[in-house]
């Protein structure tokens with residue numbers, strides 16, 4: 283018994299069989315119903331979405347003797363002759379193999395003959411982007427003044443390769459990728475029609491791997507059926523055929539990465555690769571998994587997720603709650619670089635393993651650094667103001683010393699971790715300054731302002747919202763002899779002069795003093811301006827301390843010119 287591929291056996295026969303292209307089909311049917319046919323059409327879109335099928339249906343629909351609501355009847359003499367390819371008036375040309383000027387000239391000579399028995403003489407030129415330049419020119423001549431009975435239907439996956447002169451003479455229809463659910467439903471029907479059992483999960487996996495191309499889905503289905511002697515479509519077979527990795531395994535790998543579990547990540551990778559899966563496929567699935575997490579986190583919805591079912595999206599949602607957007611982005615970037623490197627590498631497995639370890643290590647390292655900073659900060663507790671300031675600033679990733687403009691930069695730290703830790707620390711400290719101590723040291727004042735900054739801003743806001751808008755752009759840089767020095771970035775010229783108006787400075791001083799429970803002077807300076815010298819450790823010393831703790835790779839000393 284001869285075997286016909288599913289995609290040929292199930293080629294749509296009427297417009298109503300063409301799935302997922304309603305926007306195109308409705309217009310075409312209307313044109314046929316109202317006998318409003320153009321002379322040239324172009325069907326474009328990705329592979330396997332119904333371009334050739336629609337062209338063939340259209341060629342029958344325009345000529346059918348017994349049209350039903352725009353659809354060809356497929357029963358009349360004309361329809362039948364076109365279906366069995368004996369109708370001389372419908373000519374199908376594959377531009378991939380007939381792409382020369384001669385081919386089109388021959389066509390041009392023939393178009394002048396009236397159709398033999400049909401209303402329209404139809405030329406279907408498939409893969410039209412393959413025509414040579416000369417052939418396009420020859421075709422253009424025909425398209426310029428087509429006889430009444432002539433109809434061209436062009437189809438292509440690459441419309442951008444078609445000259446504008448041709449495009450402008452065609453009615454263009456873009457066929458879309460077909461939704462996964464539509465593909466699944468269609469495969470279910472096929473399975474039922476040919477009487478084979480199917481696993482719904484398997485069909486979903488096929489559909490999600492076909493990227494919207496129905497023919498691709500049908501081809502995978504076909505391969506799965508022949509593998510199983512036409513008995514069933516099961517998940518395991520599909521996974522094997524696609525060489526893809528079971529979704530649960532991908533989810534587990536993602537979970538290990540999110541939990542920064544180097545050991546189990548490596549065990550999983552080992553298992554996956556030992557099963558003979560491709561590194562590139564594994565990475566691709568993993569990237570898509572993190573991409574889905576990113577979509578869930580940023581859109582708060584499970585629409586537009588790739589390659590997964592409803593239930594699976596719940597797992598992804600759960601996982602995404604354990605990780606920040608910043609970290610997901612970083613992981614996707616790391617994995618993408620790894621993917622590129624693996625493609626070039628002779629031994630992609632080694633690259634995969636090393637880069638994964640490096641990635642997880644750097645995430646863990648960042649945590650460790652934060653802990654060390656905390657320790658360091660505690661050990662500096664009784665030390666000088668700039669050190670205190672320095673450690674606080676490290677949490678925002680860098681320290682700046684305005685006298686020399688050097689800065690210490692902590693490399694490879696995920697922002698989220700930094701700010702989260704900062705938040706935690708802030709919330710555990712009292713909002714208000716510790717209170718009545720009449721004679722605070724400069725350091726105590728510094729700490730109180732730093733820790734209570736939001737409260738101070740709120741207080742100013744309740745008294746003078748405009749002043750708050752100005753002050754909030756400044757930063758405390760030093761407290762010396764009970765005078766708090768705040769600095770503004772030089773770009774805030776307006777803010778600086780406004781803050782320095784005696785009335786404003788007085789108000790701010792009042793609020794600050796009342797917050798501190800102690801008289802405190804204020805001064806505003808422009809970043810980089812000379813300010814009171816301190817006898818406290820220089821930035822270099824702070825850098826030395828940090829460098830000894832974390833190493834040169836992590837802490838960088840930047841000297842600006």
Ligand SMILES: Nc1ncnc2c1ncn2[C@@H]1O[C@H](COP(=O)(O)OP(=O)(O)OP(=O)(O)O)[C@@H](O)[C@H]1O
Pocket residue numbers: 288289290292293294299300301302303327328329330331332333334335336437438439460495496497498500
């Ligand atoms: N929209 C669709 N609805 C139903 N079946 C479809 C659809 N698109 C494709 N198919 C299935 O895929 C097969 C191939 O479709 P068709 O040849 O029309 O695609 P195409 O867009 O021309 O692809 P290509 O770009 O590769 O030429 C059809 O026989 C049919 O089984």
Ligand SMILES: [Mg+2]
Pocket residue numbers: 333334335408437
């Ligand atoms: Mg085609």
Ligand SMILES: [Zn+2]
Pocket residue numbers: 345346347348349354355356357358359360361362
């Ligand atoms: Zn008919």
